[in-house]
Amino acid sequence: MRNMLIVARRELAAYFATPVAVVFIVIFLALQGVLTFNLGNFFERGQADLAPFFNFLPWVFLLLIPALTMRLWAEERRLGTIELLLTLPITQGQAVLGKFLAAWAFCAIALALTFPFIITINYLGQPDNGVIASGYAGGLLVAGAFLSIGSALSAATKNQVIAFVLGVAVCFLFAVASYPLVTDFLAKTSPALAEIVRRLSVAERFQGFTRGVISLRDVIFFASFIGFWLFLNTVIVEHRKAD
Amino acid sequence: MTALIEIEGLTKRFGAFTAVDDVSFTVKRGEVLGFLGPNGAGKSTTMRMLAGFMTPSAGTARICGHDVQRDSIAARKALGFLPEGAPVYPDMTVTGFLRFVAAVRGYNGGEAADRVEHAIGLTQLDSVRLQPVETLSKGFKRRVGLAQSMLHDPPVLVLDEPTDGLDPNQKHEVRALIARMAPEKAIVISTHILEEVGAVCTRAIIIAHGRIVADGTPAELEARHPSGKLDDVFRAMTQVKAA
Numbered sequence: 001m002r003n004m005l006i007v008a009r010r011e012l013a014a015y016f017a018t019p020v021a022v023v024f025i026v027i028f029l030a031l032q033g034v035l036t037f038n039l040g041n042f043f044e045r046g047q048a049d050l051a052p053f054f055n056f057l058p059w060v061f062l063l064l065i066p067a068l069t070m071r072l073w074a075e076e077r078r079l080g081t082i083e084l085l086l087t088l089p090i091t092q093g094q095a096v097l098g099k100f101l102a103a104w105a106f107c108a109i110a111l112a113l114t115f116p117f118i119i120t121i122n123y124l125g126q127p128d129n130g131v132i133a134s135g136y137a138g139g140l141l142v143a144g145a146f147l148s149i150g151s152a153l154s155a156a157t158k159n160q161v162i163a164f165v166l167g168v169a170v171c172f173l174f175a176v177a178s179y180p181l182v183t184d185f186l187a188k189t190s191p192a193l194a195e196i197v198r199r200l201s202v203a204e205r206f207q208g209f210t211r212g213v214i215s216l217r218d219v220i221f222f223a224s225f226i227g228f229w230l231f232l233n234t235v236i237v238e239h240r241k242a243d
Numbered sequence: 244m245t246a247l248i249e250i251e252g253l254t255k256r257f258g259a260f261t262a263v264d265d266v267s268f269t270v271k272r273g274e275v276l277g278f279l280g281p282n283g284a285g286k287s288t289t290m291r292m293l294a295g296f297m298t299p300s301a302g303t304a305r306i307c308g309h310d311v312q313r314d315s316i317a318a319r320k321a322l323g324f325l326p327e328g329a330p331v332y333p334d335m336t337v338t339g340f341l342r343f344v345a346a347v348r349g350y351n352g353g354e355a356a357d358r359v360e361h362a363i364g365l366t367q368l369d370s371v372r373l374q375p376v377e378t379l380s381k382g383f384k385r386r387v388g389l390a391q392s393m394l395h396d397p398p399v400l401v402l403d404e405p406t407d408g409l410d411p412n413q414k415h416e417v418r419a420l421i422a423r424m425a426p427e428k429a430i431v432i433s434t435h436i437l438e439e440v441g442a443v444c445t446r447a448i449i450i451a452h453g454r455i456v457a458d459g460t461p462a463e464l465e466a467r468h469p470s471g472k473l474d475d476v477f478r479a480m481t482q483v484k485a486a
Contacts, residue, residue, distance in 0.1 A: 006346045010335075017334040017375075080330035084391070087294040087326065088347045089319040242297045 003090040007098025008105070011072075015106050024068060028110050031060050036117065048125025053117055054135045054210040058142050058203050061107075062175055065143060066167025068106065069150025070160045072099050073237065077158045082241055096234045100144075100151055100226075107143040111136060131212035138209020141222040145202050146171045148229035155236040171202075178204035245308075246271050247321075247399050247429035248293070252302030255288050255453075262288045264453035265302065270429040272398070275421060277444035277461075278433040281481050285453040286433040287327045290403050293431070294324040306399050320348075323397040325405055329388030333377035337368055337387055340376060341394060348395045362390040365420060381408035389417065393424070400430045406439060418443045437473045447473075451481040 015021040032053065036042050040052025076082035085095055121127045150167040157163050176182055178201035186194035198204065202225070205218045246269035255263040263285040270276050280286050291297040293304050295311040295318060304311045309318035331340055341362055345355040363369055366386040371379055376387055385408050392400060405421070406414045414436075421430060421443050434440070440447050441461050449457040449464070457464055457480050461473065468475040 003347060006343065010332075010343045013339075014332070014334055079333065080326060080328055081332055083291070083294075083296050083326040084324075084330050084388075087296050087319060087322070087324045088344065089316050089349075090347055091316065242291065 004094045004098040004101065007085075007090065007095055008101040011099050011102030012105055015102070020068075020071075021106070024064060024106075025110050025113060028060065028064055029113060031064075032056065032114060032117075035060065048121055048127040050117060050121055050127070050132050050135060051210065053114070054139065054206075057139050058175055058206055061139075061143055061146050062168065062171050065107070065146040066150045066153075066164045066171060068103055069147055069154050069167060070163035071154070072103065072151050073155035073233075074157055074160045074163045077241070077243075078160075086237075086241060092234050092237050096151070096230055096237060100147060100230055100233075103147045103151065104140075104144050107147065108140060111139055111143070128212065131210075134212045134214050135210045137214065138206045138218075141209070141219075142202055142206050144226050145174070145222055145229075148226040148233070149174070152229045152233035152236060155233050156240065174200060174202045176203070177201035247307050248401075248431065249305040250289075250293065250302070251304070253289060253292055253299050253304060254301040255285070255292060255297060256300045261453055263292070263299075266450070266453070266455055267302075268448060268455065268458065270399075270431060272429055273426050274446055275425050275430045275432065275444045277440040277447040278431055278450065279435075279437070279440065279447055279477060280433075280450035282435075284450045284481070286450060287403055288453075289450070290324075290401050290431070290433060291326075293401055294322060294326075295319055296326075320395075321398050323392035323395065323400045325388050325392045325400075325402040327403040329385045331376045331384060331387050331391070334375055336373050336375055337363070337379075337390075338372045340387065341390060344391045344394055350395075358394050362394040365393060366390040367416065382410060382413050385409055386413070386417075389420075398428055400424070400428055402430070402432045404434060405432055406434065406436065414439075437477060440473060449477060449480050456480045 035056040036053045040056060042052050045052070073082070076085060086092065118132060121132070122129070149170050150163070153166045153170065154163040178198045183194055183198055186197055205221055208215055208218050248270040250269070251267050253263055253266045254261065266285070266289055278286050278289070288297065292299045293306070293311065295315045298312070306318040307321040309321065311318045335343070338359060341359040342355060345358045350358050363372060366389050368383065368386055368390060371383055376384060379387070385405070389402070389405060392402065406417050409417060418439065421432065424430070425445075432444070444461060447457070447459065447461055447464055448455055457467070457476070464476050465471050465473050468479055
């Protein structure tokens with residue numbers, strides 16, 4: 001536990017030691033702002049909620065989170081620092097979890113900086129702040145799910161560009177799994193699979209949170225989803241660290 | 244006195260290629276073992292397996308009695324390891340990096356600060372302590388790697404090319420440092436520089452094509468060639484095998 005937090009602290013500091021943190025946060029806030037206010041018709045809808053904000057959130061994460069995770073392991077391997085990190089008295093699991101937690105905490109900071117949306121909506125009307133809070137909780141879980149995918153894929157390669165592209169592709173698959181594009185196709189070819197795939201959709205699970213429904217089922221889904229990818233991450237690190 | 248490093252039948256295969264082939268040796272307290280061999284002979288691979296970074300294909304190693312596979316954390320606690328190329332996180336400052344290593348090594352507060360100061364003093368890094376590692380010259384980077392490896396005053400030191408990239412003065416300093424620490428520790432250093440063996444090592448092993456071809460004190464090895472020069476012994480031993 002202690003070692004995990006030490007790794008996480010170093011990793012989080014590394015985001016802020018480079019322009020990564022500023023660039024990420026500025027682009028994230030700008031994208032969310034433009035999408036919510038312009039494409040999302042925030043004002044024209046005349047409803048006191050953050051639905052437009054949350055509708056775009058998974059898509060913005062889809063693009064930006066692999067950029068955050070691509071360096072997690074790929075860079076360690078390219079610089080050779082992985083040899084240093086993994087010969088210190090920490091387990092691989094602690095290193096994997098520490099890096100993941102740092103990236104997650106960083107996403108939480110970025111999400112927290114969207115607070116002007118909450119102030120705006122509360123100034124304009126009387127929104128249900130409980131629904132907003134549950135939306136944010138869901139957003140954080142979506143971020144965690146995408147981060148765990150990106151982190152595992154980053155461990156599979158030394159090349160950050162490959163890690164990024166693969167990350168976006170795999171996150172995209174889990175985002176669109178409940179969309180007609182995928183479900184219709186699967187319903188025709190293999191109906192049994194269609195239902196399973198739909199249930200694996202990160203976007204679909206997130207929908208409940210944006211409506212203010214936090215179901216235990218969805219929370220367990222996200223926890224096991226993240227757990228699975230981080231386990232895979234540990235296995236990949238174990239097998240490929242010295243390549 | 245029991246050996247602090249015990250290597251038994253250590254073997255590493257990459258596909259059909261055998262990088263390290265049934266290497267066995269022990270190193271006792273007070274010994275400085277020079278690990279010699281041409282590039283690609285298996286020096287770094289052996290050291291990586293000893294540090295628990297690579298998994299051996301066969302055989303095992305023990306550090307202070309702890310098996311590097313089964314009891315890996317305990318083995319790594321007793322080990323100070325300088326990986327090949329002395330990798331250090333480039334965006335951290337010298338003190339920041341050493342504090343991170345001290346924290347992972349289990350030191351807190353004042354003791355951590357003392358350890359960092361001591362390591363900085365040993366390796367003469369005081370003038371660059373607040374500089375990011377990426378701005379340092381090769382010699383300073385190497386010394387940051389050395390400081391990291393001896394921060395916790397480990398009974399076993401494994402240093403992969405500790406003097407590579409240092410100028411003659413710095414080489415002299417590092418050798419003096421190793422010589423000072425030698426009586427209480429078991430030290431393995433790999434090197435290409437044969438004069439170093441005479442200067443600091445109490446014993447030398449020559450490895451070629453993954454096998455040990457000579458093991459003895461520098462004087463014993465020198466006696467194996469009519470010229471009495473380690474250079475000639477090295478060339479004779481490692482090239483006969485190649486032919």
